Amino acid sequence: MGVPPVVPRCAVWRRWAPLGWLTGCHRSASAQQGGTNAPGVLRQRELPRSAAPRPCGWRPRSRRALHAAAPSWQEVMLTSERYGVRRLPFSRVSDGDVAFFERIMPGRVITNAEELKPFNVDWLKSVRGCSKLMLKPQTTAEVSQVLRYCYERNLAVNPQGGNTGLAGGSVPVFDEIILSTVLMNRITSFDKVSGILVCQAGCILEKLSEYLEEQGFIMPLDLGAKGSCHIGGNVATNAGGLRLLRYGSLRGTVLGLEVVLADGSALDCLASLRKDNTGYDLKQLFIGSEGTLGVITAVSILCPQKPKAVNLAFLGCQSFAKVLETFTTCRAMLGEILSAYEFMDEKCMELVERHLKLSSPVTDSPFYVLIETSGSNSTHDEEKLNNFLEQAMASGLVTDGTVATDEKKIKTLWSLRERITEALTHDGYVYKYDISLPVGKLYDLVTDTRARLGPSAKNVMGYGHLGDGNLHLNITAESYSHSLLDAIEPFVYEWTARYNGSISAEHGLGFKKKQFIQYSKSKEAILLMQHFKAMLDPKGILNPYKMLPSSS
Amino acid sequence: MGVPPVVPRCAVWRRWAPLGWLTGCHRSASAQQGGTNAPGVLRQRELPRSAAPRPCGWRPRSRRALHAAAPSWQEVMLTSERYGVRRLPFSRVSDGDVAFFERIMPGRVITNAEELKPFNVDWLKSVRGCSKLMLKPQTTAEVSQVLRYCYERNLAVNPQGGNTGLAGGSVPVFDEIILSTVLMNRITSFDKVSGILVCQAGCILEKLSEYLEEQGFIMPLDLGAKGSCHIGGNVATNAGGLRLLRYGSLRGTVLGLEVVLADGSALDCLASLRKDNTGYDLKQLFIGSEGTLGVITAVSILCPQKPKAVNLAFLGCQSFAKVLETFTTCRAMLGEILSAYEFMDEKCMELVERHLKLSSPVTDSPFYVLIETSGSNSTHDEEKLNNFLEQAMASGLVTDGTVATDEKKIKTLWSLRERITEALTHDGYVYKYDISLPVGKLYDLVTDTRARLGPSAKNVMGYGHLGDGNLHLNITAESYSHSLLDAIEPFVYEWTARYNGSISAEHGLGFKKKQFIQYSKSKEAILLMQHFKAMLDPKGILNPYKMLPSSS
Incomplete structure (x- = not known):
C-alpha cells in the first residue's frame, strides 16, 4: 500500500471530540505529501490529464490498441475512419462562404x-474531425447571421465552447464549421439582491466564479x-459536477x-425571474441538448451565497452498507450544511x-467516504460535524477518519478523491463508465x-458522487483488448438498464454514446426526441452525428 | 388600526438579545387573538375563501358587477357566454361513447x-363548463385507452386533478370530457436513502406530506x-408555493x-435518478404545460429531510429599500437556514x-417582513437568527419586531401574512395580479x-414572496367597474413587460390569462409553443381553449 498511514487506525469515538487534534492530523499528512499535491489539482477533478483515448460508444471499425500515452493531435485517428461514419450530404465550405463570413x-x-x-x-484526444473553418462571433446577432447563412447553404455547424466534453460532442466529425463562443465572454449583469447573473455563453466558468466570489456569491x-x-x-451539456448535491441541477438554477x-432565428427566453408560468418552458429543451437544437448565446443563472465555512471529513467504512447508512445518518444530522458525499473503494x-505516492491519513478500510459541509457559521458547522462523527464512530458506521477545516488541508484530502482518475x-488501459443508479444498487x-471479469481485468473499482447516485465504474487492463471490451459491454449497459439507471449520468451522449441511448430511454421517448430535432432543425445542420441515433 | 399592539414598539436592539423574552411576546399575541386563528389557516395561504370571482383574462362580453359574495355553481355564468368563446368542432359525447367507457x-x-x-x-367560482361526462381511471393503461379512443373519435378532454387552479385551467369550457386523477392515488415507492418518492398523479399533496413526515421527510x-x-x-401547473425559496422549483425536484x-401513447420518463444526461429532458415540457400536451399519470420527486427546527421573525421596516436591504442581510447571515422571506405593506x-380583527405585535411600520428559518439544530438556528436581528436593529434596517419558535405561535404570525387574501x-371588489419582477422593482x-389610480381605487396594496421576486398586487374598490379595470389593464401588464417581468408568476395562464401571454413571451417563443402543441396534440383535444392563444 506504499506510504504508511500518517494517523494510526483507531476506532474510539473520543478521537473525534477535539477538533483541534483532528486538524492536527492534516498538518502531518500535508507535510508527507510534499509537492505532490500540485496546484490546480482541484481544477482537474474527473478529467484525466493523460488518459488514453477509449473508443466507447459503438464499436470502432479499427480496433487497434489504445492503451498508449495520449497521442498528439496529429496521431489521433479521424473519427470518420475509426468509427466508419458516412458524411451526410451537407454542402462543403467554398471560398465564397469564407468571403461572406469575413x-x-x-x-x-x-x-x-x-x-x-x-x-x-477533443480533450481526451479520442475523436478528431477535419473542419477547415472556425468562426468567432461576438454577438447573438452575428450567430444569427452565421446560422441563417449556413441554413440556406446547407452547411453543417459544430457549436463549440471550451472543448472540454468527454463524450466527443464538442468537435466536428467531418468538416462542420466550428462556431466558437470564445469571444462571447461579457457579463451582462449581476443583481446582488436576487443573486441572478446574466452573461454571454462564452464566459469561462472559473472567471464567473472569481467575479462572483468578489461579491460574496x-x-x-x-x-x-x-x-x-x-x-x-x-x-448545453447540463453539466453536473461537485455542487449538485447542494444546489441542485442546472434545470433548477438556469432561469433563462x-x-x-x-x-x-433568435429565441429570447432570457428571463431573470425565479417564477414564470407563462407558457411552456422552452429553455429546458436546450439545456442538455448538446448543441443539436440551437446555439445558446446567453444565460441567466441563480447564484447562491458564498459559504463562510467549509469543513471536510475523510472516513473509513467497513462495508458499502455502512457507506449508505453513514450517508443517511449524516444527511439527517448535517442537514442543510451537507455539500458533498463522495465515496471510493480500497x-x-x-x-x-x-x-501518485499520495498518502492517506485513513487506511485499511474497504471503503472511504469524503463528506464536505458548507455553511454560514463555522462554529455551528463544526459542532454539527463533531456530533455526527461521534455518533458515526459510536455506532460503528465508520471505524477511522480525519477532519480538515482550512482550505489547504481540505484540498489535500480532496486530492485523494479527485486524483483517482x-x-x-497509470494503471494501464482504462475502460470508463459514468453511471447513475438507485443509490442502494450503486456498488453492486x-x-x-x-x-464477471475475474482475472481478465487487472483492477475493477468504483468511486463517485454517492450523494447524487453517480458511480464511476472503472476497469483497468494491461492493454486494450476486444475480448475484454466484449465482456464488459453491453453487460454494464444491460445491468444499468435492469435497475432503471442511466448510462450517462453527467457527461452526455455526444458522439461516442449516442448509439446506446436505448439502454436508458424508451423507444417512444427516442422517437419523440427525433421529432423535436426534426422540428427545430429540419436540415439537421446543428452538431450532426451527435446525441441521437440516426432516425433510420 | 383596531386592536392595539400587544408589544409596545421599541427600537432598541437589545430587545432581541434574550430569545426567551421574545418568545414571551407571542404568548401574549396568541392569547389576544383567541379563536380567530382558526385551524387550517396555514393550509389556506393565498386562497381566498370567499373571493368574488373576477373575470381577469381578456374582457368578458358581459360586464356585470362581480363584487357580490361567491355565487353557487348554479349562479356562475357559463364561461362560453361570459367570454364569448366559440366551441371548436370536436365530436359530442354519444351514448355509444359512454357505453364504451363503461x-x-x-x-x-x-x-x-x-x-x-x-x-x-372552478374553486373561485369564476368559470363554468358544461361537461356531461367524467371518467375516473385508476391506471395509466386506462388513461391510455381513454385517450386513444377520444383521439380517434375527436372528443375533447379536460384533465383534472384537485380542481384548485386559479386561472380557470382545471374545468371544461364547453362539454370536454373530464378526465379525473382522483382514483390514481397510490404511492409506488419511497427510498429513504435517496429521498425519492414515486407515486401516481392523483395523490393529494397533504397525504404525501403526511406519509413523508412519518419517515422524516x-x-x-x-x-x-x-x-x-x-x-x-x-x-402540470408547475406550482410554486411556500418552499420555493429553499428547495427550488419543481423543474429541479421532479426527477421523472x-x-x-x-x-x-404512454411516455415513460419515470426515472428516479438525480442525474441522467441521455437525450433531451422530455419531462420538462410537460411540467407547467397545464394539461395541454399530455396527461401526467405518475411522478418521481426528490424530497428533502424534514427540518428539526423552525423559527419565525416578524419585523417592521421604514421603507421598501430597507425591506430589500434586510433581505440581502438576512440571506447573508442566515444562509442555508433561510426558508421564507415574505413582505406586506401597511x-x-x-x-x-x-x-379580521387580527392584531399584530409589530405595528406602525410602512412595511412588514416575515422571515422563516428551517434547520437541523434549534440552538444554532436561534443563535443565527438572533445575530441577524441584532445587526438589523443596530443598523436601523428594522425598527420593531418579534420572534416565534413554537408551532402555534409561528402559525399566529404566519396568519397575519396568509390571511391578507x-x-x-371584505374590502370590496378585488382586482388581483400575480406578478414576477426583478426584486428591486417589486414595489414600484x-x-x-x-x-395612477388615485381616488378611483379604494385601496392599492402589495405583498408576496419577496424572496422569489413574486408580488401580489391587489386593488380594491367598492364595486367592479369597467373604467377602473381599463385604468389598471393593460397598464399593469405593460409595466410588468417593461421590466421583463412575468404576468403569471405561479398560477399559470389557464383559460383566463392566455390572451395576455405576449406581455411575457416573445412572438417567436409563442409560435414555437404552438408548434409543440400541434406536434404533440395535432387534433388539439387536450385541454382546449387553455394556455395558448389560438394560432389564428
Whole structure:
C-alpha cells in the first residue's frame, strides 16, 4: 500500500471530540505529501490529464490498441475512419462562404490548418474531425447571421465552447464549421439582491466564479474543467459536477437562455425571474441538448451565497452498507450544511497511493467516504460535524477518519478523491463508465462486474458522487483488448438498464454514446426526441452525428 | 388600526438579545387573538375563501358587477357566454361513447348532472363548463385507452386533478370530457436513502406530506391548496408555493414523469435518478404545460429531510429599500437556514386588522417582513437568527419586531401574512395580479399603480414572496367597474413587460390569462409553443381553449 498511514487506525469515538487534534492530523499528512499535491489539482477533478483515448460508444471499425500515452493531435485517428461514419450530404465550405463570413466578422474567421488543429480534437484526444473553418462571433446577432447563412447553404455547424466534453460532442466529425463562443465572454449583469447573473455563453466558468466570489456569491456549479469550460457549454451539456448535491441541477438554477435556432432565428427566453408560468418552458429543451437544437448565446443563472465555512471529513467504512447508512445518518444530522458525499473503494486508494505516492491519513478500510459541509457559521458547522462523527464512530458506521477545516488541508484530502482518475491512467488501459443508479444498487455493479471479469481485468473499482447516485465504474487492463471490451459491454449497459439507471449520468451522449441511448430511454421517448430535432432543425445542420441515433 | 399592539414598539436592539423574552411576546399575541386563528389557516395561504370571482383574462362580453359574495355553481355564468368563446368542432359525447367507457372502467363513469356540477366550476367560482361526462381511471393503461379512443373519435378532454387552479385551467369550457386523477392515488415507492418518492398523479399533496413526515421527510413544495390539490396537477401547473425559496422549483425536484399523450401513447420518463444526461429532458415540457400536451399519470420527486427546527421573525421596516436591504442581510447571515422571506405593506396590515380583527405585535411600520428559518439544530438556528436581528436593529434596517419558535405561535404570525387574501375580499371588489419582477422593482409597481389610480381605487396594496421576486398586487374598490379595470389593464401588464417581468408568476395562464401571454413571451417563443402543441396534440383535444392563444 506504499506510504504508511500518517494517523494510526483507531476506532474510539473520543478521537473525534477535539477538533483541534483532528486538524492536527492534516498538518502531518500535508507535510508527507510534499509537492505532490500540485496546484490546480482541484481544477482537474474527473478529467484525466493523460488518459488514453477509449473508443466507447459503438464499436470502432479499427480496433487497434489504445492503451498508449495520449497521442498528439496529429496521431489521433479521424473519427470518420475509426468509427466508419458516412458524411451526410451537407454542402462543403467554398471560398465564397469564407468571403461572406469575413465580411460579417472580419479577422474572426480562422482557416489556417495549424490554428484549427486543437479545435478539431477533443480533450481526451479520442475523436478528431477535419473542419477547415472556425468562426468567432461576438454577438447573438452575428450567430444569427452565421446560422441563417449556413441554413440556406446547407452547411453543417459544430457549436463549440471550451472543448472540454468527454463524450466527443464538442468537435466536428467531418468538416462542420466550428462556431466558437470564445469571444462571447461579457457579463451582462449581476443583481446582488436576487443573486441572478446574466452573461454571454462564452464566459469561462472559473472567471464567473472569481467575479462572483468578489461579491460574496458562487456559481451553483463547479467542475473539474472550470478553467476552460464555457457556461454555454455547461448548460448545453447540463453539466453536473461537485455542487449538485447542494444546489441542485442546472434545470433548477438556469432561469433563462437566449438561443439561436438552426435557421438563424433568435429565441429570447432570457428571463431573470425565479417564477414564470407563462407558457411552456422552452429553455429546458436546450439545456442538455448538446448543441443539436440551437446555439445558446446567453444565460441567466441563480447564484447562491458564498459559504463562510467549509469543513471536510475523510472516513473509513467497513462495508458499502455502512457507506449508505453513514450517508443517511449524516444527511439527517448535517442537514442543510451537507455539500458533498463522495465515496471510493480500497482499490482506488491503493492506486492513488501506488501511482501518485499520495498518502492517506485513513487506511485499511474497504471503503472511504469524503463528506464536505458548507455553511454560514463555522462554529455551528463544526459542532454539527463533531456530533455526527461521534455518533458515526459510536455506532460503528465508520471505524477511522480525519477532519480538515482550512482550505489547504481540505484540498489535500480532496486530492485523494479527485486524483483517482489520474491514478487510473497509470494503471494501464482504462475502460470508463459514468453511471447513475438507485443509490442502494450503486456498488453492486462494481461487485458484479468484478465477479464477471475475474482475472481478465487487472483492477475493477468504483468511486463517485454517492450523494447524487453517480458511480464511476472503472476497469483497468494491461492493454486494450476486444475480448475484454466484449465482456464488459453491453453487460454494464444491460445491468444499468435492469435497475432503471442511466448510462450517462453527467457527461452526455455526444458522439461516442449516442448509439446506446436505448439502454436508458424508451423507444417512444427516442422517437419523440427525433421529432423535436426534426422540428427545430429540419436540415439537421446543428452538431450532426451527435446525441441521437440516426432516425433510420 | 383596531386592536392595539400587544408589544409596545421599541427600537432598541437589545430587545432581541434574550430569545426567551421574545418568545414571551407571542404568548401574549396568541392569547389576544383567541379563536380567530382558526385551524387550517396555514393550509389556506393565498386562497381566498370567499373571493368574488373576477373575470381577469381578456374582457368578458358581459360586464356585470362581480363584487357580490361567491355565487353557487348554479349562479356562475357559463364561461362560453361570459367570454364569448366559440366551441371548436370536436365530436359530442354519444351514448355509444359512454357505453364504451363503461366497459373499460365500469362504475367509474359519471354522467349524473348533479354529481358533475362541482367539477364543471372552478374553486373561485369564476368559470363554468358544461361537461356531461367524467371518467375516473385508476391506471395509466386506462388513461391510455381513454385517450386513444377520444383521439380517434375527436372528443375533447379536460384533465383534472384537485380542481384548485386559479386561472380557470382545471374545468371544461364547453362539454370536454373530464378526465379525473382522483382514483390514481397510490404511492409506488419511497427510498429513504435517496429521498425519492414515486407515486401516481392523483395523490393529494397533504397525504404525501403526511406519509413523508412519518419517515422524516417533507415534500419539496407546500401550497395553500394542499388539502385538495393533486401532485399531478401541481406538476402540470408547475406550482410554486411556500418552499420555493429553499428547495427550488419543481423543474429541479421532479426527477421523472409518466405521461399519456393525446393519441393515447404512454411516455415513460419515470426515472428516479438525480442525474441522467441521455437525450433531451422530455419531462420538462410537460411540467407547467397545464394539461395541454399530455396527461401526467405518475411522478418521481426528490424530497428533502424534514427540518428539526423552525423559527419565525416578524419585523417592521421604514421603507421598501430597507425591506430589500434586510433581505440581502438576512440571506447573508442566515444562509442555508433561510426558508421564507415574505413582505406586506401597511395597507395589508390595516385590512387584516380591520376586517379580521387580527392584531399584530409589530405595528406602525410602512412595511412588514416575515422571515422563516428551517434547520437541523434549534440552538444554532436561534443563535443565527438572533445575530441577524441584532445587526438589523443596530443598523436601523428594522425598527420593531418579534420572534416565534413554537408551532402555534409561528402559525399566529404566519396568519397575519396568509390571511391578507381573505381580508381583501371584505374590502370590496378585488382586482388581483400575480406578478414576477426583478426584486428591486417589486414595489414600484404598487406605487405607480397607486399614483395612477388615485381616488378611483379604494385601496392599492402589495405583498408576496419577496424572496422569489413574486408580488401580489391587489386593488380594491367598492364595486367592479369597467373604467377602473381599463385604468389598471393593460397598464399593469405593460409595466410588468417593461421590466421583463412575468404576468403569471405561479398560477399559470389557464383559460383566463392566455390572451395576455405576449406581455411575457416573445412572438417567436409563442409560435414555437404552438408548434409543440400541434406536434404533440395535432387534433388539439387536450385541454382546449387553455394556455395558448389560438394560432389564428
